[in-house]
Amino acid sequence: MSNEQVFDLTARSVRELNQALHDLNGTTTGPQFKVLNAQGNHALAVGIDAPLDVEIDGHVGYYCAGMNKHARVTIHGNAGTGLAENIMSGVVRVKGNASQAAAATGRGGLVIIEGDASARCGISMKGVDIVVQGSVGHMSAFMAQRGRLVVCGNAGAALGDSLYEAEIFVRGTVADLGADCIEKEMTPEHLSELGALLDTAAMPFKASEFRRYGSARKLYHFNIDNADAY
Amino acid sequence: MCGIVGLYLKNPALESELGALFEPMLLEMTQRGPDSTGFAVYRDPAAAGSLKLVLQNPALDFDWAHVAASLTDAFKVDVDFRREHTHCLIRLAVGEGALRAWLAAEPRPFSVVSIGQHIEIYKEVGLPIEVANAFKLKGLQGSHIIGHTRMATESAVTTAGSHPFSTGSDLCLVHNGSLSNHNRLRRKLEKAGAVFRTENDSEVAAQYLDVQMQQGATLSEALTHALADLDGFYTFTIGTSDGFAVLRDPIACKPAVMAETDDWVAMASEYRALACLPGVKGARLWEPEPATVYVWGGERAAAGH
Numbered sequence: 001m002s003n004e005q006v007f008d009l010t011a012r013s014v015r016e017l018n019q020a021l022h023d024l025n026g027t028t029t030g031p032q033f034k035v036l037n038a039q040g041n042h043a044l045a046v047g048i049d050a051p052l053d054v055e056i057d058g059h060v061g062y063y064c065a066g067m068n069k070h071a072r073v074t075i076h077g078n079a080g081t082g083l084a085e086n087i088m089s090g091v092v093r094v095k096g097n098a099s100q101a102a103a104a105t106g107r108g109g110l111v112i113i114e115g116d117a118s119a120r121c122g123i124s125m126k127g128v129d130i131v132v133q134g135s136v137g138h139m140s141a142f143m144a145q146r147g148r149l150v151v152c153g154n155a156g157a158a159l160g161d162s163l164y165e166a167e168i169f170v171r172g173t174v175a176d177l178g179a180d181c182i183e184k185e186m187t188p189e190h191l192s193e194l195g196a197l198l199d200t201a202a203m204p205f206k207a208s209e210f211r212r213y214g215s216a217r218k219l220y221h222f223n224i225d226n227a228d229a230y
Numbered sequence: 231m232c233g234i235v236g237l238y239l240k241n242p243a244l245e246s247e248l249g250a251l252f253e254p255m256l257l258e259m260t261q262r263g264p265d266s267t268g269f270a271v272y273r274d275p276a277a278a279g280s281l282k283l284v285l286q287n288p289a290l291d292f293d294w295a296h297v298a299a300s301l302t303d304a305f306k307v308d309v310d311f312r313r314e315h316t317h318c319l320i321r322l323a324v325g326e327g328a329l330r331a332w333l334a335a336e337p338r339p340f341s342v343v344s345i346g347q348h349i350e351i352y353k354e355v356g357l358p359i360e361v362a363n364a365f366k367l368k369g370l371q372g373s374h375i376i377g378h379t380r381m382a383t384e385s386a387v388t389t390a391g392s393h394p395f396s397t398g399s400d401l402c403l404v405h406n407g408s409l410s411n412h413n414r415l416r417r418k419l420e421k422a423g424a425v426f427r428t429e430n431d432s433e434v435a436a437q438y439l440d441v442q443m444q445q446g447a448t449l450s451e452a453l454t455h456a457l458a459d460l461d462g463f464y465t466f467t468i469g470t471s472d473g474f475a476v477l478r479d480p481i482a483c484k485p486a487v488m489a490e491t492d493d494w495v496a497m498a499s500e501y502r503a504l505a506c507l508p509g510v511k512g513a514r515l516w517e518p519e520p521a522t523v524y525v526w527g528g529e530r531a532a533a534g535h
Contacts, residue, residue, distance in 0.1 A: 039505040040501035040505045061500060061501065061502055078501070080501060081485060097516075097517070099485070099487075100482075100485075119520070137520075
């Protein structure tokens with residue numbers, strides 16, 4: 001097997017590409033994959049379960065690199081809705097912008113977006129680390145449960161609405177915080193943890209430039225004072 | 231779901247290729263809307279004082295000559311007509327008020343699809359490829375074009391319930407989403423004199439914009455008012471005789487992506503529908519912001535105003 005497999009999607013189908021990737025699931029090594037002419041196709045490189053390198057040339061459609069395990073997937077373009085949805089591990093990097101619900105429900109691994117991410121970035125995240133070099137849209141980290149969302153630009157309205165235990169770091173401005181999301185103290189531990197994550201993601205910013213946000217934990221239990229609202 | 235696509239040419243040299251550039255965009259949205267398909271093309275304007283009228287009857291041998299003869303009798307003018315599959319394009323020198331009064335005077339054996347100086351709408355139940363072929367989309371010339379592939383949610387799969395919707399002269403709207411206050415808004419607009427042809431929520435949005443513009447609002451102003459008055463989920467693309475606009479609701483659940491070059495502006499539900507356009511690799515590419523009005527052109531006042 002050669003060291004590089006090239007898939008030109010003008011000549012071969014998305015199904016062929018994903019089957020070739022799935023054939024290597026469970027292995028510990030494999031060829032490098034290069035995907036040409038992504039043309040906005042959906043569900044590219046989903047369900048990988050092997051430490052493969054996949055380079056995708058062009059803009060991708062919905063759910064690219066969804067459910068990823070172990071693989072390093074790089075998109076040389078923009079990504080549509082649901083990038084790296086439910087990612088388990090590995091690294092997904094987008095050189096351009098990502099559309100809505102990037103890394104939604106992600107359980108582990110790292111998602112790096114070098115441009116902006118739009119609304120609901122990291123919605124219901126459950127352990128993934130997300131680093132956005134640009135800004136994120138409204139309702140980002142909505143109902144986030146675990147993991148870290150790092151925004152090097154600005155955050156849109158209702159950041160961290162109904163947040164559980166994920167951590168949010170924002171370098172720029174926050175339009176407003178969602179229900180039960182509050183600013184928290186940046187301790188030395190947080191600075192060192194964030195600094196390491198910024199290094200891993202190769203972001204040219206210092207941890208000290210960020211502010212930290214998290215859950216006020218007021219929505220965990222029913223409050224009898226709110227009974228009249230029902 | 232539903233698919234929306236629109237193409238507005240900035241470079242008039244491309245007008246002869248409008249249909250050929252647009253057809254692959256529409257076909258790419260087949261999976262988002264296989265129930266019915268339609269498009270509004272802006273082209274070949276009627277002379278001053280004249281109108282273009284598009285009518286529909288499902289019978290492929292419907293006697294359109296008889297309809298043309300009735301119009302000649304009624305208005306004492308020459309009536310030019312051309313059958314296009316289940317539709318008929320009619321041109322005649324008549325005022326819009328008089329024409330609408332004639333159409334409404336008694337039950338007619340056809341439905342009215344569009345009326346205007348520039349607009350022609352063609353829409354039918356069926357897959358995008360079937361509708362594109364039936365109306366020879368690929369060969370169409372024009373300045374801008376807006377299309378829709380429908381997956382029905384709020385009302386029946388019929389020709390009348392297909393998009394684009396046009397309620398007034400030259401304005402059309404395509405919609406991905408569902409409005410939650412359309413019944414109340416419909417009653418309000420009916421009190422103001424609006425006449426509805428369907429139970430469809432998107433027709434209410436078209437009628438709303440039309441009423442706004444008939445009252446003197448510009449396209450941009452009408453859309454700004456829409457943000458306050460329309461409740462629900464929507465990504466709209468709107469065409470007027472010389473304008474092209476996009477609007478998303480503040481939650482922005484329904485997708486939209488735009489691209490612009492020196493030659494054209496294009497909108498689609500998904501990027502893959504734009505991937506076929508010439509020069510898209512160098513285009514400015516962005517996702518329209520929620521609750522933000524995007525308008526190109528639209529300098530001309532509403533007809534009849």
